[in-house]
Amino acid sequence: MRAQILSTPHLIxxxxxxxxxxxxxxxxxxEDYRQYPTYPNGVLSQIALGFVASTLGAIFIPAIMTNNVTAATFLALAITQFQGVRKLEQDSLKSLEETEYTKRGSAYIxxxxKTYEARNYIALFVALTISVIAESLETMPVFIRISLGILGGILIFLIxxxxxxxxxxxxxxVVNQAKIIIKNNELYADDMFISNRIGSIRGQEMILQEGIAxxxxxxxxxxxxFLDNxxxxxxxxxxxxxxxGxxxxxxTRKDYSNGRIAFVIVPIIHNIDNMISSILRTPVLETVQKNHKYLQKKEK
Known part of the structure; x- marks a missing residue:
C-alpha cells in the first residue's frame, strides 16, 4: 500500500x-546539572538526545496513520540506542574518575x-502523548487539538x-557542623574519633585552621x-x-554504635553552609534502596 503524504496540520x-x-x-x-561532568557541552549532548527521543515519539502515530510501519519500528530501535548511550555515559564518567578531587564511585556512576537514559524516555513519552491526543481529536479545530495535546503532555510530564x-x-x-579537635596526634569531630594519620605539625595546623567537619x-x-553503604x-x-574543592x-568515618557518619575536609572554599547543602542534596543511590518498603517503614 502506498504511503500517504502528511498534511500541513499533521506537520504542525x-x-x-x-x-x-x-x-x-x-x-x-x-535539576541535576551538578552531577554532569561537562557543562555546558554535556548539556548540549543531552538536549540533542532529548530532541531525537521527542522526534521519535512525535512521529510514531502519524507514521502508523500513513501506513509507514517501517518508520514506526524506529521507536523500538530508539530503546536500544538509549541503552547504548547509558553505556557510553558510564564509560565517560569512569574515564574521568582519576581527574576529580575524589572519585564518584561505581554505584554513583x-x-x-540510568537517570539520563530514563529522562530521554520522559521526552519520548511527552511527545508521544501530545501526538496521541492531538491525532485522536481529528474532528476538532487544530488550535483545540494543539491545546489539549499540550495539556496532556504537561500532565504526563508531571506524573x-x-x-x-x-x-x-x-x-x-540530619547534618550538623562538628568541631575539629586534635589531641595526642588523633583527629576528632566533636567526640567522634576520625583518624590517627593526620601528618606533620604543619598539616595538623592546616586542618585546625582551614578544615570543616x-x-x-x-x-x-x-x-x-544506606548511610553505612x-x-x-x-x-x-x-x-x-x-x-x-x-x-x-x-x-570519612562511621560510628558503629549509633550509625553516625563524619566527614572532615580541608576545602578550597571554606563555606560550611554550602557543604551541608551539598550533602543534603546528594541523591540516595538506587543500589542502596533495594527494599523501598523497608526504608519507608516507620518505627513504633
Missing amino acids: LIIIGIIGGTLARVLILR DGIS LVRFSKGKTISDFA VILSPKQEHYRI FGQRQAILFEITRTL LKRYHF
Missing part, C-alpha cells in the same frame, strides 16, 4: 510534539547513567517526573543501612569536594 502537530518533548528534557536537565524522582540524603539524615545522623535506626558515602564525599585532606 509533529513539530509541537517535538518541541514539547525537547522542552521537557531541558526542564529535567536543569551507575545511578547517573513521570514525580514517579522517577529519587530520594536525597535530606529525607533520611560535619556529622550525619540517621533520622531512624534502619536508615543506617560505601558507595553512598563515596557519593556524598564527591558532592562535597565538587562543591567546595579540595585543598589537601579529606577523611
Whole structure:
C-alpha cells in the first residue's frame, strides 16, 4: 500500500510534539546539572538526545496513520540506542574518575547513567502523548487539538517526573557542623574519633585552621543501612569536594554504635553552609534502596 503524504496540520502537530518533548528534557536537565561532568557541552549532548527521543515519539502515530510501519519500528530501535548511550555515559564518567578531587564511585556512576537514559524516555513519552491526543481529536479545530495535546503532555510530564524522582540524603539524615579537635596526634569531630594519620605539625595546623567537619545522623535506626553503604558515602564525599574543592585532606568515618557518619575536609572554599547543602542534596543511590518498603517503614 502506498504511503500517504502528511498534511500541513499533521506537520504542525509533529513539530509541537517535538518541541514539547525537547522542552521537557531541558526542564529535567536543569535539576541535576551538578552531577554532569561537562557543562555546558554535556548539556548540549543531552538536549540533542532529548530532541531525537521527542522526534521519535512525535512521529510514531502519524507514521502508523500513513501506513509507514517501517518508520514506526524506529521507536523500538530508539530503546536500544538509549541503552547504548547509558553505556557510553558510564564509560565517560569512569574515564574521568582519576581527574576529580575524589572519585564518584561505581554505584554513583551507575545511578547517573540510568537517570539520563530514563529522562530521554520522559521526552519520548511527552511527545508521544501530545501526538496521541492531538491525532485522536481529528474532528476538532487544530488550535483545540494543539491545546489539549499540550495539556496532556504537561500532565504526563508531571506524573513521570514525580514517579522517577529519587530520594536525597535530606529525607533520611540530619547534618550538623562538628568541631575539629586534635589531641595526642588523633583527629576528632566533636567526640567522634576520625583518624590517627593526620601528618606533620604543619598539616595538623592546616586542618585546625582551614578544615570543616560535619556529622550525619540517621533520622531512624534502619536508615543506617544506606548511610553505612560505601558507595553512598563515596557519593556524598564527591558532592562535597565538587562543591567546595579540595585543598589537601579529606577523611570519612562511621560510628558503629549509633550509625553516625563524619566527614572532615580541608576545602578550597571554606563555606560550611554550602557543604551541608551539598550533602543534603546528594541523591540516595538506587543500589542502596533495594527494599523501598523497608526504608519507608516507620518505627513504633
